[in-house]
Amino acid sequence: MAQAWTLTNRPKGLPEPSDFALVEQPSARLEEGEVRVANRWLSVDPYMRGRMNDVKSYVPPFELGQPMQGHALGEVVESRVDSVPVGTMVSHMAGWRDEAVLPGDQVQALPPIDVAPQAFLGQLGMPGMTGYFGLLTVAEARPGDTVFVSAAAGAVGSTVVQLAKAKGMTVIGSAGGAEKCAWVREIGADAVVDYKSGRPIVEALGEAAPKGIDVYFDNVGGDHLDAALAHARLRARFAICGMIEVYNEAKPTSLRHLAQMIGKRIRMQGFIVSDYLDRAGEFYADMGDLVKNGALQRQETVFEGIDATPRAFLSLFSGGNTGKMLIKL
Numbered sequence: 001m002a003q004a005w006t007l008t009n010r011p012k013g014l015p016e017p018s019d020f021a022l023v024e025q026p027s028a029r030l031e032e033g034e035v036r037v038a039n040r041w042l043s044v045d046p047y048m049r050g051r052m053n054d055v056k057s058y059v060p061p062f063e064l065g066q067p068m069q070g071h072a073l074g075e076v077v078e079s080r081v082d083s084v085p086v087g088t089m090v091s092h093m094a095g096w097r098d099e100a101v102l103p104g105d106q107v108q109a110l111p112p113i114d115v116a117p118q119a120f121l122g123q124l125g126m127p128g129m130t131g132y133f134g135l136l137t138v139a140e141a142r143p144g145d146t147v148f149v150s151a152a153a154g155a156v157g158s159t160v161v162q163l164a165k166a167k168g169m170t171v172i173g174s175a176g177g178a179e180k181c182a183w184v185r186e187i188g189a190d191a192v193v194d195y196k197s198g199r200p201i202v203e204a205l206g207e208a209a210p211k212g213i214d215v216y217f218d219n220v221g222g223d224h225l226d227a228a229l230a231h232a233r234l235r236a237r238f239a240i241c242g243m244i245e246v247y248n249e250a251k252p253t254s255l256r257h258l259a260q261m262i263g264k265r266i267r268m269q270g271f272i273v274s275d276y277l278d279r280a281g282e283f284y285a286d287m288g289d290l291v292k293n294g295a296l297q298r299q300e301t302v303f304e305g306i307d308a309t310p311r312a313f314l315s316l317f318s319g320g321n322t323g324k325m326l327i328k329l
Contacts, residue, residue, distance in 0.1 A: 002027060004067035004097035005309055011052050014248040014317060019052075020310040025067065028101045035090075035104055036078035042095045042306075042327040043071040043121040044313040045155075049247040058272055070095030071126055073110070073117050084109070089117055091125065098306050098329055113288045122324030123298045124291070126273055127155035129283050130241060131217070133276040135160050136167070138269050139215045139239040143168030146209055148228055151219035152189060153180040155324035156241060158299070160217045161189050166295045169215075172208045174201065174224060176319045183322060187297050195224070202227040202257075212236075221245045222254070229257035229266070238268040248317060299323030 002025040009019045030036055048070060051062045062068050072095035076088045081104030084090065090107035094100035110120050122128060134156075135141045147164045151157040152173025164171045165188035173189040175181045176196040184192045191208035195201055205213075205227045214236055216228035221243030228238065260266060276283075290296045301321040303312040309327050316325055 001025065002097065002099035003306055005306075006065050007052060007062045007068060008064065010054055010064075011049075011248075015049070015052065015310075015314060017310055017314075022307065025097065025099070027099075030078055030080050030101060032080050033104055034101055035076050035081055035084050035107060037072075037074035037090060037092065037094070037100045037102065037107065038077045039072045039074035039095070039098050039100060039329055040089075041073040041118045041121055042309060042329065043125070044309065044316065044325050044327065045070065045127070046242060046244045046247060046316050048313065049317075058274075067094070068096035069093050071121055072097075072100070073121055074100065076107070079104075091120055096309055111284050111288070113284065113291060115291060118300065118324075118326055118328075119298060121326060122155050122300065123159050123296060124284070124287055127324060128159045128287060129276065129280070130273040131156045131159035131163060132283050132287065133273065133279070134239040134241050134271060135163055135215070135217060137276065138271045139217065139237040141167070141169060141215045141237070144170075145214040146170045146172070146212070146233075147215040147217065148172045148174070148205065148209065148213045148231075149189075149217045149219075150174045150224040151242075151244065152184045152192070153322050154219060155321075157217070157219055158184070158187060158323055159296075162187050162296050163290075164215075165189075166290055172205065172213070174205075174220070180319075180322055183299065200227075202230050205231050215239070217241060219244060226254055226256050229255070229260045232260055232264050232266050234264055236264060236266045238266060240268060240270040244317070301325050303327050305329065 008021045011019050089110045092107045149160045153175040171189045172191045173184040174193040175184045181192040193204040201223045212233035216238045218240045219242045222245035
């Protein structure tokens with residue numbers, strides 16, 4: 001029988017394992033226009049924490065007692081859709097489960113790019129698309145810019161680091177611990193700030209970028225955002241992608257250097273990747289070329305089995321991943 005993870009409680013602070021329950025799902029009969037997908041890979045991402053709260057946001061909250069959702073890849077094992085035959089590898093949003101029955105228009109066949117399928121949950125999927133449009137469209141980054149990237153060892157941040165280098169920019173990444181910092185340098189960063197070193201980020205960034213930064217790609221908020229404001233150059237552009245520092249605790253970002261926005265004419269813009277889905281073809285064409293040319297590396301942190309899904313998700317908030325966090329079924 002199929003299995004799916006459900007949310008049993010609205011977490012307060014960091015979720016607990018008891019906030020989740022793995023339940024059996026009776027196998028649904030396939031109707032005309034539907035496909036049955038055997039999931040092979042599941043994605044867990046920090047934004048999912050917001051969906052556990054019963055608040056209005058850009059995506060609806062998870063319903064208590066109902067299968068949770070998230071990006072997933074799987075193989076079509078039964079189909080009543082001529083355009084999606086059995087054997088097709090597809091991406092969809094019915095994750096946190098091992099089997100999904102979906103309308104044919106809610107699955108997307110993987111693009112014909114020669115990479116391992118799970119790359120379409122990371123560098124060539126939602127995280128990669130987030131980094132691509134956040135850097136190049138929202139922040140309008142261009143050759144010669146100095147770019148600061150927080151959470152640079154994560155799925156989005158590591159893509160931004162490599163894209164910026166491939167497009168002729170100087171890149172400063174932030175990561176936690178010697179091992180992650182070494183990897184961020186390996187993928188091309190010109191300098192790395194270790195936020196776990198005990199040194200204030202504002203001080204470390206000032207040393208790494210003595211002439212300031214033109215672009216900040218924010219995945220963290222908090223002290224990282226403060227440091228970026230302190231060292232912004234004239235007409236710097238900030239792409240605000242995420243603020244993982246405050247997802248489990250409703251504490252305000254201090255913004256102690258916010259007044260810099262006036263004199264430096266800083267532009268700060270939040271964005272959601274779904275704003276750019278109509279430009280997916282542009283993303284796949286450019287990223288596909290970078291993959292073929294060897295300009296992009298990727299790393300994955302893989303947990304095995306459906307049982308491990310909440311554990312993998314919770315590890316995101318303790319820095320337990322390098323690159324994309326995935327569950328292999």
